[in-house]
Amino acid sequence: MSTEFSRRRFLKNSTGLAAAALAAPVILKGSRVFAGEVLTVRDMGGAFYEGFKLGFYDSFTEATGVSIQVNTNEPDPIPQYKMAIDTDTKLFDVALMTPEHVLRLRQMGDQYMLPVNIEVKNPDDFTPNNFEPDFVGVAIYALAMAYRTDTVKEVPTSWADFWNTDGFKGRRGLWRSPVTTLEMALLADGVELDKLYPLDVDRAFASLDKIKSKIDIWWTSGAHATQLLKDGELDLMSSWSTRAQAAIDEGAPASILWNGGLYNIDGWTIAGNTDKADLARKFIEWCLDAERQAAYTPALACGPTNMKAYDFIPPEKAKLLPTAPDNIKGLTLLGAPFWAEHQDELTQRFEQWILS
CATH class of the missing domain: 3.40.190.10 (Periplasmic binding protein-like II)
Structure with a gap:
């Protein structure tokens, strides 16, 4: 699938999230600076866990020495997310959310999600609506x-x-x-x-x-x-x-x-009460790489948000994903x-x- 085709298709839609540039990035030097630490991540379980383990978790641990501990979101993750911050319960550091989840959390106050503060050097490679001050998309599903x-x-x-x-x-x-x-x-x-x-x-x-x-x-x-x-x-x-x-x-x-x-778009947010914000940011940066996003597709049939990932996905697998040309033309963006x-x-x- 060509990057330009995908971009034209996606640009016809908008999540309605406030358009804003990411805040000044935190530049993290050295790959082993966090070795020995544990980062707790929430995803949707099932194929999401298996796919992200292939694409993100194992490779991040190998490269950084950081252990990834994973737990699973509820079908509606907002109540537990809110409870964790309100009670200062350290349930997670990074959580998988969607644009409507982000908007709902924002309506409750600015204490629930930390700014992502990462540097994206290749924003044109990504689908629109992918980067917000408190949200970074890594997968597209339908x-x-x-x-x-x-x-x-x-x-x-x-x-x-x-x-x-x-x-x-x-x-x-x-x-x-x-x-x-x-x-x-x-x-x-x-x-x-x-x-x-x-x-x-x-x-x-x-x-x-x-x-x-x-x-x-x-x-x-x-x-x-x-x-x-x-x-x-x-x-x-x-x-x-x-x-x-x-x-x-x-x-x-x-x-x-x-x-x-x-x-819809699945992306990472950083818990407002985490004490591992810089480590969370390094992990989110890790998940933006095209080859790593391609690596989750054997187990997780999501479309990558970095469209360069299609350079690393076999054509037979690519045609099964939501962002394949024959598939995306029949879809519209969920109204966040x-x-x-x-x-x-x-x-x-x-x-x-x-x-x-």
């Missing part, structure tokens, strides 16, 4: 449709097909969250991909009313989604692309439909500003709807 190729006889091409339970038979599943599920409902109801935001919430719930009785399982985590697809408990489902690809890699006869999906403002209220409404 929420898309996954389906079993052994049981779904008519191949779906849109969310309207997913909603068409007469024409497309099979057990169905959706994420038990309003985030992306409301978008899927609007796409099924005829809203164009580039006109989703601000979401017409009432229309989305009306669309969900039409399929609610046909949803067999409301999945609750990425690992749950992988297992459901792998075991054949669901035939058609929404899924994080990374989790669906994990099931496929483990032998599930399944495929991903990219048309009508949403992509909308969800930062409305996620709490819509989560409450969604849960009430599920239980009604």
Whole structure:
């Protein structure tokens, strides 16, 4: 995939995060200055842990002598992130977040995330919206449709097909969250991909009313989604692309439909109460290298944010990633500003709807 193609595609979208240059960088000399220390990192577990271990963790330890201790984010990482800082509990030094997570934390105060303060010498190699004062993106993933190729006889091409339970038979599943599920409902109801935001919430719930009785399982985590697809408990489902690809890699006869999906950015933030800020910055710098980002793709089917990484990814693997040309053209960026403002209220409404 050419870097220029990707950049043109990504520049059509914006996260809505405040545009700002990174603060004055902290220049760290010497690769072993932190040898013997432990850095606690939070990621999403599963394929994320396996991929980042390949790409980032092991190589950082080998180069610096720093041990990486990893724990796993909750599906919504904000409450525990906030609690850790509010109580000065040292749960982590660096945590994987998304743009809407960052916006929500910013709304709560400026004590939750430290400035990243790193020097980026090659910013043009990266996808847009990747660098913020308190956030640095390292992976791009998507929420898309996954389906079993052994049981779904008519191949779906849109969310309207997913909603068409007469024409497309099979057990169905959706994420038990309003985030992306409301978008899927609007796409099924005829809203164009580039006109989703601000979401017409009432229309989305009306669309969900039409399929609610046909949803067999409301999945609750990425690992749950992988297992459901792998075991054949669901035939058609929404899924994080990374989790669906994990099931496929483990032998599930399944495929991903990219048309009508949403992509998002996973990136590192630094905990506001860490006493290892400089070490955290050195680690984040480490994760921006093109070859290291390419190295996570055998285990984690995310698109790199450093587009030079595609120089090191085999073509057969590259075509499976969200940022591959044939895939990204069917995706739009998740509306971080909308969800930062409305996620709490819509989560409450969604849960009430599920239980009604």
